[in-house]
Amino acid sequence: MVLAHNQDRIIVFASRQAEECLSLRAGDVLDGSREASLHNKWTLEEWPVDDFLHTRVRLLAIRPHRHFHAMRDTIPFPLIQTNSPLYMAELQTARVAADSLTNTLLLGETGSGKEVLARAIHGGSRRAQGPFLAVNLASLPRELIASELFGYAEGAFTGARKGGRLGKFEAANGGTLLLDEIGELPLEHQVLLLRVLEERTVTRLGAHEENPLDVRIVAATNRPLEKEVAEGRFRADLYFRLNVLTIRIPPLRERPEDIAPLAVHFVQELGKKHGTGPSVLSEDALFALQSQSWPGNVRELRNVVERAFLLAFYEPAITPVHLPAEWNGAPPRIAHKGQLHSGSGLLLREMERQAIRQVLAEARSISEAAKKLGIARSTLYRKMGEWGIPLDGEGSMGSLRRKKEPRNGQIKVDN
Template structure:
């Protein structure tokens, strides 16, 4: 199946993405692919079909539900763009989503469009998220059951300007961008300490698996940082796990019950960084919200603020940040009132910050304030003994999520993974394993054939037939023996290795480990 258009990912604030232009999002076998010539034969009742499937969401897998929800969100964002869902397979439990300009838009469907509140209700009740919709005047237009019970919200209630500060203890509002066409604003109410899908306990040091002496040394420093009150600077390439380590430090510190907020300086428009960090009052600038808005420093009070890509901060903002760190007070834009802070800063950068200080591109006094404890996270190419463990951990997570798919990685595939230089580090490894998992969905093992085809040519390895690669087998044996020796039980050893206990028993039998 060939496509002549470039894929474009539509960004989502809740970390999901959907394809916006003309290609299969995911397909687990060739039988689920429908050729372009058949597109015109698909019924036009797209919206009606999606809504019915969402209402029946109890029978859908998480993967299928996410596809349907993404399609509906896409409709809310821009109802003029057509979406074409392929039918959900009842035999393979596979599904796919396509878009194509030749398909009539949603407004051409002959079925009645369900009320948008019913749509939000079906979505929110399945996902168990706190979801509210507000008018520009901050009138509650919709609140799902969980939000009503937890935050005493009812339709028609007008939220005062200080409602977030008074009622959202350790929570914050995250707005979903619906474009400029809607007359309401949609918000998630998120816990500050669990912005990601993991639970707070998942960000402990015990969840960071490594066999690398280099990283073990740095983790020792990180544990010291967790027991201190000092600011900490994390150094490492993009994708090496700086935020995961920052969260582990927070979760193991005396501030673990307080909020953890992460701000990526590089991801914010330069003109918005100050208002995001320090907050603003009503009328501080054109477009300022009625009642103003607290900044990240205030929101993280009593907890930890993680400033990622700190090297991207302008010199003007560095002066303001230095003042906050020295005086432990923050002033909103447009105000003269100072608010006291009890906050711990963890900063991170992928730049050579010392060189930037020497070149006058980063303030030396701010560098010394942030760099009380320094932790360098080694890139994945310097800790290749972790590749097999991490790859298996990601594979087991995917298998648990989908309740099927491959459960093991063959040695020829591991050999290719060991040879790659991993410029994207752990983030790239996770992406490659997830892609390979989807290609190997109906198989028991993930093989080299499921990895990118150019890698097979580049690294010159063919699928192993018969005996496994001896050096890799010995490396795996040593890693497992070391984990079993150091752990008090098999369950603890499996947890240390990042694999299921049943997987560890199977590997012990294969490797002849008593």
């Protein structure tokens, strides 16, 4: 990066990299305090020069510190915890993105946490006090994309709001704008976006004046943009403009070491939200979670854990019977406490009864059945009595060994 300022410390030249990474432009003042802050993260090298644009100037070359990455914390973003070396390496690049103000492209499958990472980059940057706005381009009707992004002036079209409307670019001034699903942007709007990125100005629909922009762009997509460019569906110049720093978020199937910690975190988070509920995941439940491929990534994992949490709401632990039935062939058991919605109560109670019968049929003892269900033996006996499930009835406890007690003739179950 290169900067040049005159004797009054007014910047007379800033390279494009300096504009993007440092948010410094010609006309800005590089006072002593601002230059001192640059020394904290960058190496400033002064180049001797006598005349530049017919003005005596000081010319600065600015580079990252030689040991820039080594000085960083092991975990760049405290709110994003990972045990995956793949993701840790990408987070180091994200740390560089946060320290700079350059355009950043996030690549990742649906549900992998692209917006979470974009927020972390914003929160770790010098723009953290500015606004963070996210717009999902795939969810916008084609005819509304331009007005949503760039805004419009009064009278720009029929039904336009009086006084006009601010677009997302202007609303994010001084902060960060996440353009999610950038691969869905139609070609005619890609041209408009490219112009905004090049000129750093925006013109509202129906207006003529250009409004200056000071906004950091983070784009995200689950599409292979290089392939989209090769097939003519995405402009190459826009791709290269956005692709200054690229961060690929590994899908959950490539970081299985994160599944259990994430699931435990979600359970703790849900416990705080509801004030009660199961506090742990059984080992069998964790094993079942780790055996899945998770095509929906972190979002799917969170949804599954939340569903299991609610099904096990009145029990101490989440067990495999609370997980999707198709995983183990058994319907989920619902912890009933007489507070279920009356319209679905009978169905839910029947599901609970069937789940108990299923586990009892497969278990070798009452203790094993109670453990699989994540409940105490006394609770299981109470449930069996509540549902009228006998120790040797059809489909329940048929595999258990029983013998007569000589004193009172009662059945004793070997545990």
